[in-house]
Amino acid sequence: MNEYDKWLRHGLLARSAPADDGRVKALLAGVAGHRDATGQPAMRFRRAASLVLLPYGPGITVYNFVTRRAFPGTATEISVLLAADDWRTEAWLRDRVSIVDEVARLVELNALVVEGTGLAGRDEDYRRRWAWGPVAGLYHFASRDASYEDTLPEQTDGPILFRKHANWNEIPLPEVDETGNLWQVLRSRRSAREFSGEKIGRDSLGAVLFGGFGITGFVEDVSRGSMPLTMSPSGGALNPFEGYVLVRAVDGLAPGIYHYSGFDHSLQLVHGEEIPSAGTLLAGQQWADKAAAVVFLVANFARTMWKYRSAVSYRVVMIEAGHIGQNIQLVATQRDLLAAPTCALRESAIEDLLGVEAIDEAVVYAIALGERIQDGN
Structure with missing residues (x-):
């Protein structure tokens, strides 16, 4: 199986999509002199900002990582894309009638966007709101809504999962005193x-959310004023995460999706109508259907982009999700709850329910919570 087929199989490449609002025919009509009521050219088009060229498949694969459309591009099509770095008009195309078919196909394949369409609006959002460039963008957008059908490799022996020191040069460290509640909680934490x-108690859910997202104070910054402090490290104290929770069985709460305010320590109902099961939202992991609640970590990239423009900041935000997730799991362990983290998500479906933006906000992590099965049950 070649790389192109692998990308298709794992959901990284879209096989098909509708034409861009039916505007391809109008584009072709524009060559014949079609104009709007003011006498101006009927439309303008330009290269999508989120394109990359990859040496996969037959020839060069053109990939729009925001819309997840990919296709093997011809030399002529790639030349058109290189030339359409800014808005091009009917007049530009009239002088290049020989490439009309290529332009129409590139519009259909999301490689060229037509001004005034939904795709052009999304492309403009990406240009305006995604500050970390195509390197971070390619990974972030292309890895969403993935397929989780990987099978184990043919070989049975995996890599060694830890390193030992040779006795002849190791330096022993003093034995760790593990007395105290902290060590007990750390040792007891397991992903189960x-x-x-x-049902779980509302107080337990509140404690878990507070441990992950609760604002415990503020520090004054010369340029930004009061910056929130939480119980986990945050690059620049920019607090780029919001907490949402899918409630299935929590005392005193109706089923639904809620937003948690770390400032107010309160919940607000976001979506109370019929909601897909937790297992469906977690990419078919049916074990999650018995969880009492699922906490979603939603990154607000704009908070970090404001100060840190390097693409490495994307990695910083992802690391922070791990800090928050560990706090949530430790508090759950202290409350004698099970906690199971996962990154296997149906991001688009979750974000639609949460009502979050799709360019500079994204759900990146989830932790299912619930009571453990008692002995004898």
Whole structure:
């Protein structure tokens, strides 16, 4: 299986999509002199900002990582894309009638966007709001809504999962004193999925959310004023995460999706109508259906982009999700709850339910919570 087929199989490349608002025919009509009511050219088009060229498949693959459309590009099509770095008009195309078919196909394939269409609006959002360039953008957008059908490799022996020191040059360290509640909680934390399906207390849910997202104070910054402090490290104290929770079985709460305010320590209902099961939202992981609640970590990249423009800042935000997730799991362990983290998500479906933006906001992590199955049950 070649790389192109692998990308298709794992959901990284879209196979098909509708034409861009039916404007391709109008584009072709524009060559014949079609104009709007004011006598101006009927439309303008330009290269999508989120294109990359990859040496996969037959020839060069053109990939729009925001819309997830990919196709093997011809030399003529690639030349058109290189030339359409800014808005091009009917007049530009009239002088190049020989490439009309290529332009029409590039519009259909999301490689060229037509001014005034939904795709052009999304492209403009990406240009305006994504500050970390195509390197971080390619990974972030292309890895969303992935397929999770990987099979184990043919070989049975995996890599060694830890390193040992040779006795002849190791330097022993003093034995660690593990007395105290902190060490007990750390040692007890396990990722477990055997939920009983029973309700959990609202106080326990509140404690878990506070441990992950609660604002405990503020520090004054010369340029930005009061910056929030939480119980996990945050690059620049920019706090780029919001917490949402899918509630299935929590005392005193109706089923639904809620936003948690770390400032107010309160919940606000976001979506209370019929909601897909937790297992469906977690990419078919049916074990999550018995969880009492699922916490979603939603990154607000704009907060970090404001100060840090390097693409490495994307990695900083992802690392922060790990800090928050560990706090959530430790508090859950202290409350004798099971906690199971996962990054296997149906991002688009979750974000539609949460009502978050798709360019500079994204759900990146989820932690299912619930009561454990008691002995004898």
